[in-house]
Amino acid sequence: xxxxxxxxxxxxxxxxxxxxxxxxxxxxxxxxxxxxxxxxxxxxxxxxxxxxxxxxxxxxxxxxxxxxxxxxxxxxxxxxxxxxxxxxxxxxxxxxxxxxxxxxxxxxxxxxxxxxxxxxxxxxxxxxxxxxxxxxxxxxxxxxxxxxxxxxxxxxxxxxxxxxxxxxxxxxxxxxxxxxxxxxxxxxxxxxxxxxxxxxxxxxxxxxxxxxxxxxxxxxxxxxxxxxxxxxxxxxxxxxxxxxxxxxxxxxxxxxxxxxxxxxxxxxxxxxxxxxxxxxxxxxx
Amino acid sequence: xxxxxxxxxxxxxxxxxxxxxxxxxxxxxxxxxxxxxxxxxxxxxxxxxxxxxxxxxxxxxxxxxxxxxxxxxxxxxxxxxxxxxxxx
Numbered sequence: 001x002x003x004x005x006x007x008x009x010x011x012x013x014x015x016x017x018x019x020x021x022x023x024x025x026x027x028x029x030x031x032x033x034x035x036x037x038x039x040x041x042x043x044x045x046x047x048x049x050x051x052x053x054x055x056x057x058x059x060x061x062x063x064x065x066x067x068x069x070x071x072x073x074x075x076x077x078x079x080x081x082x083x084x085x086x087x088x089x090x091x092x093x094x095x096x097x098x099x100x101x102x103x104x105x106x107x108x109x110x111x112x113x114x115x116x117x118x119x120x121x122x123x124x125x126x127x128x129x130x131x132x133x134x135x136x137x138x139x140x141x142x143x144x145x146x147x148x149x150x151x152x153x154x155x156x157x158x159x160x161x162x163x164x165x166x167x168x169x170x171x172x173x174x175x176x177x178x179x180x181x182x183x184x185x186x187x188x189x190x191x192x193x194x195x196x197x198x199x200x201x202x203x204x205x206x207x208x209x210x211x212x213x214x215x216x217x218x219x220x221x222x223x224x225x226x227x228x229x230x231x232x233x234x235x236x237x238x239x240x241x242x243x244x245x246x247x248x249x250x251x252x253x254x255x256x257x258x259x260x261x262x263x264x265x266x267x268x269x270x271x272x273x274x275x276x277x278x279x280x281x282x283x284x285x
Numbered sequence: 286x287x288x289x290x291x292x293x294x295x296x297x298x299x300x301x302x303x304x305x306x307x308x309x310x311x312x313x314x315x316x317x318x319x320x321x322x323x324x325x326x327x328x329x330x331x332x333x334x335x336x337x338x339x340x341x342x343x344x345x346x347x348x349x350x351x352x353x354x355x356x357x358x359x360x361x362x363x364x365x366x367x368x369x370x371x372x373x
Contacts, residue, residue, distance in 0.1 A: 219300035220315040227313060238308035242295055245306050245313075249297050 003086060005078055008064040013051060016043070022235045027112050033081075035233070042233060044082065050074055052082050054233070061086070072181045079152055084136030084231040089240065093247045096229040097137040097200070098155075099148045100124040102280055106148040106195040108137055109260070110229050111203030116264065118179075119161045120203075122188060123269045124276075126165050130191035131155060131184075136231065139197060139251070146197040146255055153184035153192075164266040199283050200226075201260040201276065212262040212275035222257030223248045256283050286334065287371035288327045288359065294367050296324065305367055314367070319344070323358055327368055333359050 016036055024033035036043040042054040049069060053062045061082055065074045084094040097110035098121035109117045121131040133151040140147045156179040157165070166187055184190035202217065202225045217225070226248045234240060258279070262272045290296070293309035303321040306313040316324055323333055337352035344351060362368045 218302065218315075220302040220304050223299055223304060224313060224315065235311055238293065241306070241308050241311065245295065245297065245304075249299050249304070252299065 003059045003061050003083070006060065006062045007074065008062055010065045010067040010069065011051075013045065013048070013066055016045065020045075022232075027114050035235075044085070046077055046081070050077055052078070054082070054086060056086075056089070076156055076181055080135035080156075081231075084138070085233040087136075087138060088231040088244070089233040091240075091243065093139045093141065093146075093244075093251065094231045095137045095139070095200075095226060096135065096231065098134045099132040099137050099197070100129045101132055101148075101191050101193065101195050102129050102198075102277060104195065105198040105280065105284070106132055107198055107276065107280060108148070108200045109203055110137075110200055110226065112229070115203040115205075117203065118155050118157050119165070119269075120272065122155050122157055122161060122165045122182070124273060125155075125184075125189050126187060127270075127273060128189070129273075130189035132191055132193075132195065140194070141247075141250070144254055146251060147194050148197050149194060150190070150192045153190035155182050155184075155188065156180065157182055161266075165269070197255050198280060199256040199258060201258050202226075204259045204261050206264050207261050209261050210263055212260070212268070212272045214275060214279050215259045217257050217259055219249075219252040219257070222252045225257075226251065287330060287332050288363070288368045289330075289371045289373075290324075290328055291367055291369055296328075307365075307367065310366075312365075314365070319354070320358055323355055324362070327359075327362075330371075 018036050020034040020036050022035035023031050026032045032047055034045040038053060041056055044052045048066060050063055050065045061078065063074055063078055088094045095110055097108040098117040099106050099108045100121055109120050111117055118134050121134055125131045132148050134155045136151065138149040138151065140149050158179050162180050162182055166182065182188055230244055232244065262268055294305055294307050296303050296305050301318060303316045303324055304313060305316065323336065326333055326336060333355050334352065336355050337348045340351045341348045
């Protein structure tokens with residue numbers, strides 16, 4: 001699948017004279033993205049950030065940033081939001097998750113924005129387990145096994161996470177987003193090796209635990225969570241939704257799915273890494 | 286009374302449970318083993334009201350209790366639009 005990406009000059013986001021058929025909400029319940037139909041194509045609005053038009057026939061994505069939006073933010077939206085949506089529409093299995101390599105296997109962290117996916121990926125990477133992808137996790141299924149397809153060598157981190165984990169200078173990258181784009185380097189290792197996926201850890205809403213908690217999930221509960229964290233461009237396309245449902249049911253049969261909760265502070269991260277590594281050894285036995 | 290599964294609903298066996306997805310609304314539900322049996326009965330055209338006597342021994346409960354549980358479950362499925370009257 002290849003798409004061409006064309007950047008338009010910055011522009012104000014004028015009202016769209018159409019009703020969105022879908023919308024994404026933040027964890028606080030605020031509307032952050034809107035989906036519109038545009039003939040046989042799609043138009044996505046990331047509020048206060050950028051508009052994208054997706055021309056499926058011409059395989060062309062056009063991105064129009066708002067005035068003052070840093071180029072890296074537009075690039076991130078395209079790579080980690082629009083591309084996964086298009087790939088999902090094409091039938092690929094794409095989850096809202098980060099992934100890291102531990103030994104010869106990969107593990108994924110799935111969850112809503114702000115739950116800690118990128119922070120965990122950065123923490124693992126800084127301690128010797130390279131990250132494979134951030135935000136849009138693309139899975140390739142072969143002979144009953146699932147493989148993580150590595151993606152762009154960079155993470156988006158809140159400035160406090162970047163400072164704490166990587167020692168990066170604490171400086172805001174944008175007035176409209178609270179995250180920095182951190183490219184991979186010696187202290188933030190990325191791997192472009194395709195690795196088999198051994199486990200998916202689903203980041204649950206913090207329950208106030210005082211130590212990392214990893215619990216098995218029923219396959220049905222795991223499928224329900226993965227449905228919530230899949231990239232779906234057309235939520236009204238019944239055939240595609242059914243296909244995704246089947247993909248996730250199969251994934252749940254072949255990859256261990258667990259819930260993960262941990263104290264949401266930086267001092268607990270080493271214990272989380274250890275818990276995941278130990279748990280992965282049990283999964284492999 | 287007999288029922289049928291709504292045309293927009295698909296079901297899949299997922300481990301020990303059955304998951305239902307309403308492709309029209311995008312909502313999904315998980316059924317426990319007993320709920321799964323009731324659903325399979327409905328899919329097969331069996332009147333769920335007939336299950337009470339059949340299941341009393343199986344689940345070590347009175348026929349009335351089974352009937353009440355099944356009726357409540359069927360009403361839930363119907364309220365959520367997952368099943369329709371067979372005459373609809």
